[in-house]
Amino acid sequence: MARRRRGLPVDGVLLFDKPQGASSNQILQRVRRLFQAQKAGHTGTLDPMATGLLPICFGEATKFSSHLLDADKVYRTRVKLGEVTDSGDAEGEVIERHAVPVLDEAQLEAVLARFHGEIDQLPPMYSALKHQGRKLYELAREGKTVERAVRRVTVYDARLLAHDAEGFELEVRVSKGTYIRTLAEDIGRALGCGAHITALRRLKTGPFSGEAMLDLPTLEALEDQPAREAKLMPVDVLVEHLPALGVDAEQAGRLLHGQPIRAERRDLATGSLARLYCDETFLGLGTVKAAGEIAPRRLLNTSAVAGDGRV
Structure with a gap:
């Protein structure tokens, strides 16, 4: 029997202002407990002496955190x-x-x-x-x-x-x-x-600046879990630098079942990545294959109902 993960299924990105004296991992664990999140990770370690921008990814956002690790x-x-x-x-x-x-x-x-x-x-x-x-x-x-x-x-x-x-x-x-x-x-x-x-x-x-950072006292002063989660940025902000591709419900169903789809987008280079959306819902990333084919690369844990317009 699979072990049930403790905590809440929180998804999103927090731009955190790391204080001096604490390690990045210590901060990560404190923030994860504050959000009661099942899963969290930071993108790019800061030394204990260092302060400033430490993006923290929750839940599904951790799947795309590598895009920040590679950023300037x-x-x-x-x-x-x-x-x-x-x-x-x-x-x-x-x-x-x-x-x-x-x-x-x-x-x-x-x-x-x-x-x-x-x-x-x-x-x-x-x-x-x-x-x-x-x-x-x-x-x-x-x-x-x-x-x-x-x-x-x-x-x-x-x-x-x-x-x-x-x-x-x-x-x-x-x-x-x-x-x-x-x-x-x-x-x-x-x-x-x-x-x-x-x-x-x-x-x-990467694309994130310190203007939107929040510190620990600010987060601790929020009244409840919904107020804290309202401070999170959506998962797809981590990959906004990639081109977007809209798909219909039937195509979304195929992608979410691990199957490739056809997409007539001449502007997408073979081997590149694209953001996938259905009715403005972010599905994840796809890889552009030869001859206009898109294969699923890294997707959210989203169930798809093919043919009825819902994802």
């Missing part, structure tokens, strides 16, 4: 010059100290320009990447260092917001997999004095 991100960070820590941030131990040269804005901008575009990064030991089944930060806490593969990432923009004798503030837009701690360390190395970050806030991930 925007961060604001404070970089302290003259000190290198073992973790790359203010929570680590200082392992090097260097004199900080007198730098004007033009000199800083010239160094920052060297980090625009595609760059190679060595992932830090204090990260959630795994080596032989163990997370790197677990090994780092044991004083161990293992070999890591260099990654190719993209810094689309690194805008200098402010600077003083001790460091500077940046707003950066980067591709997935970019470590801001490592970027700051590399910039500090290029300046000849070392660096680490003392503050980090995520402002944007």
Whole structure:
């Protein structure tokens, strides 16, 4: 007999403002309990020191969370010059100290320009990447260092917001997999004095900005479950960047039973993904096959009644 999942079948996306000091998983579990949700997951870990945008997906939305994991991100960070820590941030131990040269804005901008575009990064030991089944930060806490593969990432923009004798503030837009701690360390190395970050806030991930974020006190102040669920965004916001395709009830029934359908859409490239809707109800994603065929790719747990106009 299948084990019944505890909690309520909550579906949707919450844009959460993560506070400093808590891990992403700790926040996820607190929010999941607050919503009494059966299933939830976050999209893109933030370090305990970091704050800002942490999208949390509930229920059916978790099926499409990978689209946010692959999205570009925007961060604001404070970089302290003259000190290198073992973790790359203010929570680590200082392992090097260097004199900080007198730098004007033009000199800083010239160094920052060297980090625009595609760059190679060595992932830090204090990260959630795994080596032989163990997370790197677990090994780092044991004083161990293992070999890591260099990654190719993209810094689309690194805008200098402010600077003083001790460091500077940046707003950066980067591709997935970019470590801001490592970027700051590399910039500090290029300046000849070392660096680490003392503050980090995520402002944007993919299409979502911090303007719609909610924090824990705001959520806890809501009166009941319907009021909390009213704050969730619909599941399909995660895939709004994909083209939409409407189908009738008979086609919806075929798709939801794992069968392909015909669709005369010349503008959809073979191998691409499309959002599927029936009477404005989101069904999930389909893959465009050759000769105008759409095959189900990832669908919601939605029952279909073929031929009567309902889904």
